[in-house]
Amino acid sequence: MGKIKLAIIGVGLIGGSLGLCLKDKLGDNIFITGLCRRTESMAAAVELGAVDLATNNLEQVVADADIIFLSPPVLQIVPTVQKILPYIKPGAIITDAASTKEYLGEELRKILPEGVWYVAGHPMAGREKSGVAAAKKDLFVGKAYVIIEDDTVPEAVRQKLLSVLEWTGANFLTLPTASLHDLCASTISHVPHIAAAALVTLLSGSGERMDACLKLIGGGFRDTTRIASSNADMWADICMTNKEALTEDLGRLQNILGEVASAIKRGDRAAVHDYFAAAKARRDGILERTTKLFDVN
Numbered sequence: 001m002g003k004i005k006l007a008i009i010g011v012g013l014i015g016g017s018l019g020l021c022l023k024d025k026l027g028d029n030i031f032i033t034g035l036c037r038r039t040e041s042m043a044a045a046v047e048l049g050a051v052d053l054a055t056n057n058l059e060q061v062v063a064d065a066d067i068i069f070l071s072p073p074v075l076q077i078v079p080t081v082q083k084i085l086p087y088i089k090p091g092a093i094i095t096d097a098a099s100t101k102e103y104l105g106e107e108l109r110k111i112l113p114e115g116v117w118y119v120a121g122h123p124m125a126g127r128e129k130s131g132v133a134a135a136k137k138d139l140f141v142g143k144a145y146v147i148i149e150d151d152t153v154p155e156a157v158r159q160k161l162l163s164v165l166e167w168t169g170a171n172f173l174t175l176p177t178a179s180l181h182d183l184c185a186s187t188i189s190h191v192p193h194i195a196a197a198a199l200v201t202l203l204s205g206s207g208e209r210m211d212a213c214l215k216l217i218g219g220g221f222r223d224t225t226r227i228a229s230s231n232a233d234m235w236a237d238i239c240m241t242n243k244e245a246l247t248e249d250l251g252r253l254q255n256i257l258g259e260v261a262s263a264i265k266r267g268d269r270a271a272v273h274d275y276f277a278a279a280k281a282r283r284d285g286i287l288e289r290t291t292k293l294f295d296v297n
Contacts, residue, residue, distance in 0.1 A: 004030045004164060007065035009080055011036050011045045011054065014097045014123065015071035016135030018168065019050035024137050025167040033061045036132075045132050062087040067164060070096040075237040078107045090115045093161050097123055099185055099234075101148055101178035103241040117157045120148035120178060122185070123170060130231040138169070145170035148178050186245035191253060193235055194246075196228040 006022065008015040011034035019032050034051035035058065036042040042054035055061060062068060062084045070077050077098060088094075094116065098104050101120050108118050125143040145165065147158070162172065175181045199221070206213050239246060263271035 003028075004067065005065050006030055006032045006164070007061050007068045008032060008034045008051060008071065009061070009068065009084075010071035010076075011041065011050055011132050012071060013126065013130050013132070013134045014139075015069060016045060016048070016050040016132035017125075017137065017139035018069060018071075018097075018123075019045070020048065020135055020137035021140065021168050022164070023049055023052075030164075033065070035061045041132060048132060048135065050132055050135055058084050059087045064089055065092055067161060068092060068094045070094065070098070073231075073234045073237040074098040074100055074104060074241050077104060078111070081108060082111060085111065085113070088113075088116055091117075093117050093119060093157055095119045095121045095161055095165075097121065099189065099238045100241040101181045105148070105150075105178050117153050118150075119153055119158060119161050120150070121165070122146040122181065123168070124189075125170070126230070129229070130234075141169035143170050145172045146181060147172060147174050148181060149174050149176050182242050183245045186242055186249045190238055190242060190246055191249045193227050193230060194239075194250065195253070196225045199225050200228045 004026070006019075008019055011019065015034065019034065022030050023032060032051045032053075034042075034045050034054045035056065036045055036054050037056060042056070045051045045054040053060070065088075068084070068088070070080070072080060077096060081094070090113075094108070094112070095118070096104065099122060101122065105118070105120050112118055123140050123143060123145045125140050125145075145168070147162075166172065175184075203210075203213060203221075260272065260275055263275070
């Protein structure tokens with residue numbers, strides 16, 4: 001492959017981090033264009049070195065791009081692709097960073113022309129901060145990066161994309177279906193974000209106790225609720241595109257909390273002890289297995 005042209009649609013935390021990493025690793029062997037909505041974001045993306053050219057002109061961003069990386073909130077992706085369709089060259093590869101895959105894959109395959117390839121991806125990396133100013137060139141290092149298997153995409157296309165993305169230092173893995181990805185993401189990512197927001201909401205509704213509670217806040221509350229500071233647009237879209245898995249998992253979580261509440265109410269210390277002991281053992285075992293594969297921090 002000669003000089004690569006990469007278009008990043010949405011130069012925020014994820015898109016900006018990808019740009020920073022690839023410019024750092026590939027230098028002049030890659031030319032990166034970025035789509036930004038605001039003049040301030042364009043200036044920041046160029047100044048930080050995440051892109052070579054930042055603009056709100058769709059044609060300038062996408063024309064002649066070998067790879068188009070989609071990183072806006074998920075419900076903005078399909079309308080954006082519809083707008084860039086006239087400028088996508090034959091043979092281009094489209095990939096994304098969306099946290100839900102089934103909805104997006106179904107919708108994109110309806111509109112993409114023959115010879116333009118979509119490879120569904122999800123870098124399992126992020127921060128509670130958003131925007132290109134929060135981007136880091138090493139954001140993906142050691143993190144899981146999911147690629148969804150698709151037998152309609154030629155292996156040569158997939159390998160072309162991976163030959164670029166592998167410079168991120170992520171650990172790539174494949175899942176057989178988008179639906180399996182969304183089920184897993186609901187349990188290990190989406191529900192925890194909802195739960196973190198619920199804990200903040202619980203505190204904010206503490207009424208007259210609020211001032212006293214604030215004085216007592218320590219690391220436990222900050223650590224548990226850190227991800228509640230994430231981008232609201234992104235998380236609203238995630239919830240709207242993973243409804244079935246989320247409602248099922250949230251129902252299971254309600255049942256678990258209900259059982260604990262009942263045990264506490266009836267004074268069943270043994271049941272409460274077993275709840276915490278089992279959770280500790282399970283978490284310790286899970287982290288031992290996953291830290292051998294990925295950076296889970």
